[in-house]
Amino acid sequence: MPPKVDPTKCDGCQGESEPLCEQVCPGNLMTLEKETKKAYCREPGDCWDCMTCTKACPRQAIQTMLQYQIAYFPGKLIPLVGTNSVTWTSIDCHGRVERFVMKTLVSSDDEDED
């Protein structure tokens, strides 16, 4: 399911000719709508749900709906991107919430014991 842009949160990266989502999309699918200056996915059928734009958006304006095989509308998967982890919240069609933390950067074993 293609990314959905919340127009109230998207600021078109403030007049940027190429917003962040457009820069990161591996399929070059995201672009700015000329008049509203809001991002949108120009070819939803080609999106393979890599979620790169969803993670990259500095305003957290992009959401990805879950694949219908997993959950039909309104199921969704939302990342919260930290410096060395991504926290995923999955909300299925019944409103059940699941959260996962994925470490993206493993720091050296420098932490003290608890």
Add this chain to the structure above:
Amino acid sequence: MAGNIGIFVCGCDGLISGVVDMAGVEAGLAKVKKRIGAKVFHPRLCGSGGTGAVRSAISQNALDCVIIAGCPESECRDVFNSVAAEAGLAPEMVLRLDIREGCAFPHGNNPGGATAKAVNLIKMWNARARLAEPYKPVYATGNRDVLVIGGGLAGLSSANELAEAGLNVTLIEKESYLGGRAGQFDKVFPRMCDSRCGVTFLVNRLKDNPGIKIMPFTEISGLKGSAGRFEAGLSSRPRTVDPEKCNLCGKCEQICPVILPDEYNFGVVTRKAVTPPRPLDQVGSYVINRENCLPGCSLCADICPAGAIALEREPASSTVKFGSIVLATGWQPFEAEKISRLGFGRYANVLTNVQMERIMSPDGPAGGRLVCPESGREPENVVFIQCAGSRDINYQGWCSTICCAATLKQAINIKLLNSRIKVYVFYIDIRVYGDYEELYSRAQEAGVVFVRSSPAQVYAEPGAAGLMVVGEDTLMGRTLKISADLVVLAAGMKPCGIPQPILNHLSHGQAGESRGNPEEAGLLDRRGFFVGHRQCFPLESPAQGIYPAGTCQEPMDMANTVRGALAAACKIFKTSGERVEVSPMVPQVDKAGCDKCKRCMEECPYGVWYFDNDGYPAPDPLYCKTCLTCVGACPRQCISAQGFSVQELVGTVTARVKETEPGEPHVVAFVCENDAYQAVLLAGRMGLEYPSGVHVIPVRCAGSCNMVLIQDGLPEGIDGFILAGCRHGECHYIHGADRTEERVANIKLTLRDIMIEPERVDFVRLGVRDAEKFAGHARDFVERLKKMGPSPFKKIN
């Protein structure tokens, strides 16, 4: 990266150890071992025994970073810095942690909580210390090119000061002559010396200086770039008369058929479309004002014996590159004809104060004699009417500050010329501030009559000579009617306005997007004055490198104009040295992480960012004020400053801390070090209690808080965040707090979407003395968090 950290905990003679259980802290830190070289618990670190302990611990264990947990940073700074310096540590490697005002004082009745909080804070600071590194000094090459806009008193004073210091100055003036208003006037109060004398002196000094380029007839037509890298388009009016050939015979002026009011004399006399050189002229020839010419007329070109006139010349345009601008666009007189009841423009004998200056000037139309324009005879009665249009919501709401003193000066001069002339001053209030009060007594001694009245009308009585002034004498409570040969209206000052290219730059920045309205930030007056922040940053515009000087800021007398001009020059000197050592806290961009999204450029309140040669954004270190709003703005967290980075703060929110008390929510508060942190300290000193779970971390500005701190902290199990910024309009970095408020509102929406209570993140505005507000707010916030229950992330960790 600090590899060997020393933790020093001070008991502060019982102030800390009376509440915080030092043994408990020691036990709490028992497992904090990695990269820790020493842990010292001392009853009083700043005493001689304490400093000795610190010194020997540093040298024995070869510590490269120390955490001093004790009083706040503002206290004992010199003691610890000098101890560290003796042991060979840079001052920035001494991290101060406040466990007195921030821990012992507010939790006096809760020793258990205070002890646990102290342990938590030390762990959080330990995470910061691991990333601490000694500062590398930052040097920048100064920028020595300045553009001065306006050749009046302010512009000349600034330009002279800058050029004498060896800077390259380009001075542009839209008229053909220098000196501005000061060159047009007669005398200067309070010394009654010649007004033109000072500007002539300045112009002569400037002429001797090779570092200055004077461009008359030139205006700014465009502005690009940022502080340090400005590029301005200048457009000069066409030189229709060749100054090399013109021999100043004046035949062109004689034959010119166009007759217009003469602006140089404020319309007291008329001029032709061809005007002779004015005093302090910079063009060196007669000037043809092409906009006044009749279509197809070429009489002047035909008659010129020297063949100096070519009417069809194009305006010249050029570009200059420079680092800073002095904006000295000055003022213009209020249009007194707008007040029809006072008869200006209707009766020839009603003048404004500036016209009176020209009449009394030795080189003015009357040759320095006092005459009525209508009759050409000396007046017997002169009436001055103060506040003509000023302090009047229908015209100009403000007081122009100089009109009272100017009127007193003119009244005294009239009495000196001829003491038999009767002089009346109609005033609302005489506002001669400071030492100028002496003018008031001098005028009274000279026999000037003061009437407290705002006159109702000036009119010509049918059949009688002269004018009648009618008003209510509010002191005597009766109407008053005085006949006058000459009426002088004290019309106030109006700003000439800021050139449009600069205005565009201030409000839109380089990328063309709105940087926020300078009017909203209170730096640009709605009336057109460039007020700045009167107390803190009176010379600063929202964009660095642009410094207003003189009466474009607000109405002021000549003394203040010169002061302001010199102050603007001072601001420029700061950035003009051959090799300037700038703050080590200038942000740096990690190019590996940057994807050139330009958010730093957009959010910088001062517009100091530019694209470097590789196309990456970079701040100009000369002009950066190190508010670090960019650090908070960067979506990729690739901007950091020495001693302040997102990674360090992330370390504090991801440190493995424990609940201060069972069930007590863990709250991290990022507070602005300028205002909000002072309120927190004050709350501690006042003994105001707030929950022990609130861990306060001072930051440069609320705007320097990156939202990744929340995105990292919430999954780590932090129950709530408080972000505290300055009160509305009080942010020292213009809109750091506003940016944070915006970011917090945005992240709340995300939290709502991922089914986490948005109320877990809270933004509050605190002034320096809002201690009670902070304590109350923290209590309420924790209360709300308790009702919400622990963070849902706690379950998965």
